[in-house]
Amino acid sequence: MTLPPLFWKGVSLSRKPTFQICGKLAFLIYPLYAPGVKAIWRKMIDSFGREIDYLRISVTDRCNLRCVYCMPAHGIIHKQPSDILSFEQIYSIVKAAVGLGIRKVRITGGEPLVRKDLPALIAELKTINGLKEICLTTNGIYLSEYALAIKEAGLDRINISLDSLNKEKFRKITQGGNLEMVLSGIDRALAAGLAPLKINNVLLKDFNTDEIADFANLTKARPLHVRFIEYMPTGLHGFCADVLGLGHGSYDDIFLSAQEAKNICRSVGELEPVEQGTADTAEVFKIRGFLGSVGFISPISRPFCASCNKLRLTSEGRLRNCLHSSKTIDLKKAFANNNSQDELAALIQEAISLKPEFHNLPGHHKDEKNNPLVPIGLEAENFSMCQIGG
Numbered sequence: 359m360t361l362p363p364l365f366w367k368g369v370s371l372s373r374k375p376t377f378q379i380c381g382k383l384a385f386l387i388y389p390l391y392a393p394g395v396k397a398i399w400r401k402m403i404d405s406f407g408r409e410i411d412y413l414r415i416s417v418t419d420r421c422n423l424r425c426v427y428c429m430p431a432h433g434i435i436h437k438q439p440s441d442i443l444s445f446e447q448i449y450s451i452v453k454a455a456v457g458l459g460i461r462k463v464r465i466t467g468g469e470p471l472v473r474k475d476l477p478a479l480i481a482e483l484k485t486i487n488g489l490k491e492i493c494l495t496t497n498g499i500y501l502s503e504y505a506l507a508i509k510e511a512g513l514d515r516i517n518i519s520l521d522s523l524n525k526e527k528f529r530k531i532t533q534g535g536n537l538e539m540v541l542s543g544i545d546r547a548l549a550a551g552l553a554p555l556k557i558n559n560v561l562l563k564d565f566n567t568d569e570i571a572d573f574a575n576l577t578k579a580r581p582l583h584v585r586f587i588e589y590m591p592t593g594l595h596g597f598c599a600d601v602l603g604l605g606h607g608s609y610d611d612i613f614l615s616a617q618e619a620k621n622i623c624r625s626v627g628e629l630e631p632v633e634q635g636t637a638d639t640a641e642v643f644k645i646r647g648f649l650g651s652v653g654f655i656s657p658i659s660r661p662f663c664a665s666c667n668k669l670r671l672t673s674e675g676r677l678r679n680c681l682h683s684s685k686t687i688d689l690k691k692a693f694a695n696n697n698s699q700d701e702l703a704a705l706i707q708e709a710i711s712l713k714p715e716f717h718n719l720p721g722h723h724k725d726e727k728n729n730p731l732v733p734i735g736l737e738a739e740n741f742s743m744c745q746i747g748g
């Protein structure tokens with residue numbers, strides 16, 4: 359029996375045992391790929407046997423904050439509006455991606471809520487058959503204004519980035535942000551029924567270490583899910599350390615492991631493990647008796663590349679198959695002719711075929727035990743999170 363071209367096209371076949379196992383699995387589920395069978399059954403498997411079903415979409419490179427680990431000191435050169443994907447183009451890309459096996463999209467930025475009419479995009483994406491989840495990551499500044507509209511548009515999940523509960527520290531790390539606006543946005547999101555509501559906290563040694571217990575306590579009486587995330591090198595650690603007054607500007611001066619955050623949470627209460635899906639990046643716990651949960655995401659100390667299921671779409675239409683890869687594929691060129699759905703599908707499959715096995719950050723280097731947290735390859739990978747969607 360020959361497998362249909364849609365499944366294999368653009369996916370390089372590895373002779374590694376991992377792929378052979380995956381190939382057998384593909385063989386077994388062949389009937390689901392037969393012509394005429396609904397797209398909701400298709401799956402995309404990459405060269406390393408990983409199922410790719412998650413697309414992060416940056417809808418803008420603009421932001422109303424200036425977080426020090428995201429925006430370079432000199433700022434960024436914003437794209438012209440004509441260079442940014444239109445909602446129609448985003449819809450076409452998501453439709454093609456869902457046809458191949460994408461099941462979940464996350465809308466990011468920059469700050470996605472600065473993009474005019476975002477609820478309209480959510481409502482449009484919601485009509486795509488086979489797309490199971492639409493999520494949003496926001497800094498929360500405009501959330502009070504939009505919580506109800508995005509809920510009514512069909513948003514399934516929301517993550518709010520929040521690195522400090524201290525007004526002055528928040529202002530410092532965001533270079534001018536107003537904490538009250540984010541906190542009232544969280545209240546409004548809960549009132550609108552946006553659940554689960556996650557709070558993403560980037561761990562920065564000696565900046566917010568003393569607030570870890572406070573963040574854990576947020577989960578006590580409200581259904582909030584705090585995720586402590588290890589800071590990943592983006593080339594901005596020197597600037598970050600400088601503005602926040604941390605150490606001497608090395609990555610090691612700023613990095614705090616998720617394990618250290620977990621130890622601090624243990625002082626708040628007993629951690630009870632919460633079962634997660636295989637592609638989930640967080641190790642999640644409930645503090646005994648608390649309503650919400652705490653989770654620990656360790657891209658550096660415990661990389662999860664082996665179960666990575668993501669693609670990233672930049673606001674100007676480039677598909678990035680790894681956060682730390684400089685290789686991107688331009689999807690906008692598919693809109694130049696009338697055959698864009700087929701062409702988009704081929705380009706998405708090409709991106710999957712090039713997806714690397716793991717990132718080139720510390721954590722995958724064999725001498726790591728003797729040489730911890732050396733940011734190998736770091737300088738070559740400078741980028742701003744607001745440009746590619748964090």
Ligand code: SF4
Nearest residue numbers: 421423425428468497
């Ligand atoms: S981290 Fe998010 S909120 Fe902060 S500047 Fe970057 S895009 Fe804006």
